[in-house]
Amino acid sequence: MLFNIKKAQKASLALTMVIFACSTAQAQTTQPTWWFGVSGAANVISYTGTTQTLNSSLIAPAAFHKGNGVRPFGSILMEYRPSTVFGGMLNVGYDGRGGKFDNVIAPCNCEATLSTNTSYFTVEPSLRVNLISNLFVFAGPRIAFNLQKDFSYTHELQPNTDGEISEMRNTILSGQAGIGYDFPISSANSTTKVLLSPFVSYHPYFGQDPRNIESWSVSTVRAGLAVKFGKAGKAAAETPAVVVPTGEVEFTIVEPKSIQVKRVVSETLPLRNSVFFDKGSNAIPARYALLSNTAAESFKEAQLQQEATVSGSGRSERQLNVYHNILNILGDRLRANPSARVSLAGASNNGKVEGRVLADNVKQYLVSTYGINAGRIATEGRVKPVNPSEQPGATKELELLREGDRRVDIVSTSPELLLQVGGDMMMKPVQITNTQQNEMDGLVLFNVKGAEKQLKSWSLDLTDEQGVVQHYGPFYKDQGTVAGKTILNNRAEGTYQVVMTGESKSGLPLTKQGAVHLVRQAEAVEKGMRYSILFDFDKSNAASTYSKFLNDVVAPLITDGATVIVHGHTDVIGDEGYNQKLSESRAQETQKILEKALASAGRSNVKFQTTGYGENVAEAPFHNTLPEERFYNRTVIIDINPVQ
Template identity: 30%
Template structure:
């Protein structure tokens, strides 16, 4: 009789064929559910947590309906071996092996690896196909059939398994899996070791397990999709840990004449855990290409409190501790003709300057150039301010650091400033140290500075830096000024559509006026209403017509009415400025304390306007982006502080780059370019 066929039938007088089938099914499922109850409880807990979390994050992950990948896992195999003649005639047991029914005859580990594809038929239902190498190897022991016998059987079973699975998704990540497979047995053999009274014999040669090479399986489990890519990226990579249980049946032929029933065949229940790495393209909701109705693709916000004529401002002006020099001279550049430079005075004019500084109110009209000069008036008195503060603070000392990379006159430049302080402000020379070096401590210009802009950067390095052991010497100056209101009067227009906009412009008409502004390439702009309202005019309705060009060549056009009115009162404001060094990127982080003071002094309900500017060194595009980034960084920092303090503040940020009609100072001289590297914070109560 061939190997694998029983030589005698196990006692089945009390069992019918039907009961055999029922007992076989009961035996196999008992192996899994009773032998691995802890694992089942773990799967249940994971399922509950996944349902709770999956629903929460479903909207945070993109939809990837088609994906391809590879998987790798580890099988934990458990066998119901089944009664039969497992040994060769030379070693055959008289009644065969595995006579007694045992819930689990043995176990082992195996590799599970292959390729997969997945296709969503609905948002919540996907079909997955897997082609895998599936190893169901294990070791079983027959220690129940005969006294003092424990025969050991080592099964080596390797299959190519083709599985079709349905995935039921709860959200975009968590899913249940169920399906089946058809496998081809590449390897299906075993060896045995006969063991009597604890003494093991020699291991047999490999023996083929009798039966068909094509077998079936059932699969059930759960998994979790982890999206590794940024949600905005088109191609997505997804890592999916999974846990499954499978039942593979019919792995050994059953002879009903010599065996009792299906439970005498070989079946393997496997619990596996693994991961899959897949990729696919995200599918996103389409945006309707048509133009939106009125007010839909842009938003207009006129000044809430009306248009003010004047603004009274407490301006906290930063004193930049630098004196810049022209090439070919070691003299302090002074005002001459139309060039407004440093205010160089005599000792006799000192008291007059002090009285003027204490009482000056800057009355700045609409002329933007005049405004820039007036704002620079404080800086151009920097040496006089330092001299006055040294007089008031006798314990303070100075160190003057002159730098001159080209003409090498750094020390001479420092001595010029020292001599002025000694002669005009009568400062003891022992309190002032003058030194020279080739480059300043923080030079202007880098290797990336365009060749055309290099001369402007180089002249900024010919300067004297003023440092002191007393921080009060360099403290900000408080300037009380009355100027034309501007920031609080701005009409805010923002593009609100999700369409990709290349550029847009706005035309405002009303009160006999029609003015166009733009084109703009960023999504929000402040429109200056100067000239729209005549003096003493009643509230007037205007119309804003916005025309936008999309990046795919279409045109959006719409209009919105709004009202402007005059406010005869002066607005009140505070102005603060952060000055950046050349290519400085860390000033905001280094100004935490200063920004905290600004946030603390801001009244609840105020409007805060953050405006970023740059000098004219570098390309227009780079400077515009740099100014916007700096303004946004300051806005984000202040917003966090306002939220922490429970303040409700209207906060807006704009970047103007090197715009000639917006920058606070003239770019003609190094000191103007230095002050234009700034973010200005206007607080309008």
């Protein structure tokens, strides 16, 4: 593909926009006055004017007028920056200006071609002006000394000729102007500074006539990258400019309803509509419950509804056991609804053919084990699922993301099989009743709103009625948790005065006070309901997409005086800080939707205990070993505990 100056100007404009977009304020330190380095670039050349007399022995029968080319540029550079605004630059190096003229037709109706290989030793001093942050512009003269002046000429009725162009100027004086951006890539505390500087410049045709005869002229757009090194002095210590007022930090305590309560929970368990396959194998993984024909004949979905667990939350073991029966649940539902149909979409990073194999293996199990008519099950192969975890441009934790994309998705329009919740397709949920003791419900939540931004750290001192003090911390985020049974120790009940002590980032002390009352009810048993919202790996997928489900299904079950516990979680993929905020925002948004629905129904005396745990593995409802565990950890859990 041939280049022209208009395309080069567009590329120049695009690079300029990128540089502007990347302009962010940098922390100022003592910067070097002198910088040294190297640069490399591509010259995008445009030829105009007329060239016909190549040398004393060759005159082309037809004149050449326009042409283009791309040639290298390389230099050593030096910069002098006596101030933060003005400075000087000097580039000395090799400057390629060769190209190819557009072919012409000679009077003999014969095609003629002309290519040039011209280059210069160039000296380019410039005035440099910083605009904002590390964005700068520069302009100055260009002094070029000719190094090469070769040409190649072809014509059907003349012999091919390689030679030197005559009447070439030995010295060219012209001008250039450009824009660049200095990206610091060295440590802020290092005295050896290193900059990576993309730049683009324009060399107009003024003064760039390479010959003493004719009117051939050259215009150039140059785009490249420079690496600069400088030696800085030690920066003087700065006095903090901002003192954080203590009033900007808000301290609240959320105490659990009771400690160590056994709860009979009726849980609406969402079912992912996916079967995940192991890397390197097309067989359905052994962790999925695969029944014999005899066992399948007697299998009923209701068998999974009385999964009893009494240790911890029990949620991981209970839900995964049910989920790993997904093919048996699907087979049972297809058997009970003979008019229902499904589509199986297999996805594999190895290609559509293998994706189809995965889908066909699932189909074969349903046909051979449950006797489902093969005509009711369609299959297809894909490289990625419809809603993939791996997004374009992703570079981190790709192995984990691709594990989640190697799967077979089950799709159906039959409400007896699947349903749509918040725009996501899921298997129709299963109802589970079990007895559990949820340690998370016994946590005391200490919220210090603004701590992560305003404080270095904060700690807690809890003093009981006898004056015994317990110390917890330090904490560094906006929320800290302590198990209620740890605070109570062997006591059945206790009231504690709480003092939160912190230090602002400017070094000022901070103190806030509160109180908490805890009650142990070891033998108490209460009934509750649990709902979950599952999210795909998608930053834009917010709790508001489940508004209809929360308003129509969950909110009507929350009675006057009830306690609603909302926990947000994520998997371990991605930035820990981002995941923490994501889990908090989803949990808080869920609470707001429910509160609005309750207010519309005239119920305002409902107590919420809402928190986000991010990817905290100690609090996660599932492990993060299997892709299905990570999918189930992308969740908001809603526990409804009515007044007993």
